[in-house]
Amino acid sequence: MDVITIGDALITMNPQTSGPLRFVNTFERKIGGAELNVAIGCSRLGLKTGWISRLGNDEFGRYISSYARGEGIDTSKVELVNGFPTSVYFKEILNEERINSYYYRHNSPTNVFKVEDIDEEYVKNSKVVHISGVFPAINDTNKDIVLQLVKLAKKNNVIVTFDPNIRLKLWSGEKAKAVLQSFLPFVDVLITGEEEAELLLGSTNIEELIELGKHYDISHIVLKRGEKGAIGYKGGELIDASPVISSKIVDTIGAGDGFATGYIYSLINDWSLERSLRFANAVACYVIGVPGDNEGLPYLEDMAVILGEKEQITR
Ligand SMILES: O=C(O)C(=O)C[C@H](O)[C@H](O)COP(=O)(O)O
Numbered sequence: 001m002d003v004i005t006i007g008d009a010l011i012t013m014n015p016q017t018s019g020p021l022r023f024v025n026t027f028e029r030k031i032g033g034a035e036l037n038v039a040i041g042c043s044r045l046g047l048k049t050g051w052i053s054r055l056g057n058d059e060f061g062r063y064i065s066s067y068a069r070g071e072g073i074d075t076s077k078v079e080l081v082n083g084f085p086t087s088v089y090f091k092e093i094l095n096e097e098r099i100n101s102y103y104y105r106h107n108s109p110t111n112v113f114k115v116e117d118i119d120e121e122y123v124k125n126s127k128v129v130h131i132s133g134v135f136p137a138i139n140d141t142n143k144d145i146v147l148q149l150v151k152l153a154k155k156n157n158v159i160v161t162f163d164p165n166i167r168l169k170l171w172s173g174e175k176a177k178a179v180l181q182s183f184l185p186f187v188d189v190l191i192t193g194e195e196e197a198e199l200l201l202g203s204t205n206i207e208e209l210i211e212l213g214k215h216y217d218i219s220h221i222v223l224k225r226g227e228k229g230a231i232g233y234k235g236g237e238l239i240d241a242s243p244v245i246s247s248k249i250v251d252t253i254g255a256g257d258g259f260a261t262g263y264i265y266s267l268i269n270d271w272s273l274e275r276s277l278r279f280a281n282a283v284a285c286y287v288i289g290v291p292g293d294n295e296g297l298p299y300l301e302d303m304a305v306i307l308g309e310k311e312q313i314t315r
Pocket residue numbers: 031032033034035037101134165167252253254255256257258293
């Protein structure tokens with residue numbers, strides 16, 4: 001595998017009209033889940049991608065599992081389990097900047113994961129392990145699963161990328177900070193938003209973050225700043241990259257996972273920091289132009305067009 005990740009996927013109920021949820025009568029059933037979104041994105045770009053998960057042994061679990069397989073993801077580490085319904089969430093789109101999530105995932109199928117379920121051979125045979133802060137927020141035991149995964153990655157010289165993806169609807173800020181900080185000694189690449197950096201490391205200043213990152217031996221730090229673009233630090237080099245493109249905003253959910261996808265792709269291809277940031281930003285821009293959490297994730301040929309490297313023929 002080029003990249004493997006672990007997470008809880010959900011059915012996403014996407015509202016067909018904007019406004020408060022109590023007035024929305026029609027939804028489109030879609031699929032979300034931060035880590036699955038990254039797996040889909042990586043697979044679409046052509047990377048060999050594996051996703052470790054547990055889903056309910058129900059219609060939604062079957063749907064998500066075949067969707068992931070259809071996207072070309074290796075699902076050999078996905079099991080459908082009895083007694084735990086597949087997670088669901090409803091999106092509420094008030095306007096393009098105010099989107100709320102309502103989760104129904106307290107009894108997630110990932111509750112059954114045991115530390116022994118992480119297969120060292122699978123980790124060892126991958127180039128990148130991607131983790132996010134959503135999976136450990138679901139219950140109290142997933143943090144041990146993540147720790148096992150990243151410890152095995154470190155032991156086998158596999159790169160660990162980390163997106164804190166802090167969801168305060170799933171846990172408190174203090175708990176998120178304590179758990180997510182425990183992952184940092186195993187992280188090589190930190191891809192964070194400004195608010196998350198503040199919560200996790202107490203700063204949004206890149207110079208301070210670089211110093212803090214040195215304590216944990218983090219070699220890449222990427223600070224995402226939305227429409228202002230991203231700042232990246234890699235082994236002594238610091239680059240402030242403005243977004244390459246702007247896109248009509250249709251649905252911002254999934255943009256962060258799109259960015260992580262683009263950065264992981266660049267990492268595997270050993271691109272320069274500047275190209276990596278440009279590419280990651282462009283993937284995120286693609287995602288926000290399409291409704292749904294992962295539908296907008298591009299293929300490699302789409303990227304050539306958006307980066308102005310290939311002409312698009314539409315008709
Ligand atoms: O919210 C959750 O817990 C989910 O897992 C559902 C979503 O699919 C991702 O959160 C999207 O993540 P972003 O790319 O950061 O917008």
